[in-house]
Amino acid sequence: MHILLPPSEKKAADWDGPPLDLTSLSFPGLNPVRERVLAALQRACRRDDAPSVLGLPKGQTEEALARNRALREAPALPVARLYTGVLYDNLDLPGLDAAAAAEQIIVFSGLWGALRLTDRVPPYRLAMAVSLPPRGRLGALWRPAMRDALRLDGDLIVDMRSGPYASVWKAPRPAVAVRVFRERTACGVPPGVAGRGHRGETQRTVVSHMAKATRGQIAHDLLKAGTAPRTPDELLKTVADLGHTVELNGTNLDVILRD
Numbered sequence: 001m002h003i004l005l006p007p008s009e010k011k012a013a014d015w016d017g018p019p020l021d022l023t024s025l026s027f028p029g030l031n032p033v034r035e036r037v038l039a040a041l042q043r044a045c046r047r048d049d050a051p052s053v054l055g056l057p058k059g060q061t062e063e064a065l066a067r068n069r070a071l072r073e074a075p076a077l078p079v080a081r082l083y084t085g086v087l088y089d090n091l092d093l094p095g096l097d098a099a100a101a102a103e104q105i106i107v108f109s110g111l112w113g114a115l116r117l118t119d120r121v122p123p124y125r126l127a128m129a130v131s132l133p134p135r136g137r138l139g140a141l142w143r144p145a146m147r148d149a150l151r152l153d154g155d156l157i158v159d160m161r162s163g164p165y166a167s168v169w170k171a172p173r174p175a176v177a178v179r180v181f182r183e184r185t186a187c188g189v190p191p192g193v194a195g196r197g198h199r200g201e202t203q204r205t206v207v208s209h210m211a212k213a214t215r216g217q218i219a220h221d222l223l224k225a226g227t228a229p230r231t232p233d234e235l236l237k238t239v240a241d242l243g244h245t246v247e248l249n250g251t252n253l254d255v256i257l258r259d
Contacts, residue, residue: 001228002152003219004171005107006162008085011123015077018120029149030113033141038071040132041124045069047133054130064125074122079107079115081225082123086209087160090216093117096209096223104223106150108165110138114150128164142168156230158222158253160215176232176253178218180211183258214255218244 022031027082042075045068054068059238067074078101080093093101111130112121133136146169157175159166166177183203221242229235236248245256 001156003105004159007109008083010085017075018077026117027149033145040135046249075124076120080117086210087216090213123207180214180255182207
């Protein structure tokens, strides 16, 4: 089983270690594109309109640009320590077997393409949705390289990436995308009753902030349990046995959060 994750805008504040070594990173077939994106990013950070080009919010501009400009010299740290934020807080990597997590988790990145937890890179700021002069949209730049470099055929893929990161590489079958919904029931009708004389009483809406927390928690639970589902149906049973309310709808594993 492989678990695909997005990165996080939030990164570790303190780190040490040797500088970036592209040749040491996983998926070496991505290195030519990594080098081109890194060079284009550092050029973009010298532009007067860099905050606009990179989509940086006010209050974070100076720190983000400083980090990007220093990427080749800055100390690098393991990906397992690099990303913070809601998803990674709930993933709780320190509470998992490090070797198993490193073998099964792949993190997608606008700058590095795809990484294993043991790869060492410096903190950076570059979202996959950015159009980076003169290269253009990062998604279009990464797509051909990803197709050739990532070979994960055969194992079940649990895809927890957000849209821009999912678009750069289509996971081969068997693959299941994890979606998260909030279910609310009107007029006191219990969840699951809609359709038995109460059609339309139960409503589901897509959630964003809690989706990150839920995906992180499910990834943690799967790795902590040491399970190895091989098919979407086995994944459904495993996640349900771990205490989550889930449904398998086509190639989507829908997690239902109920009030």
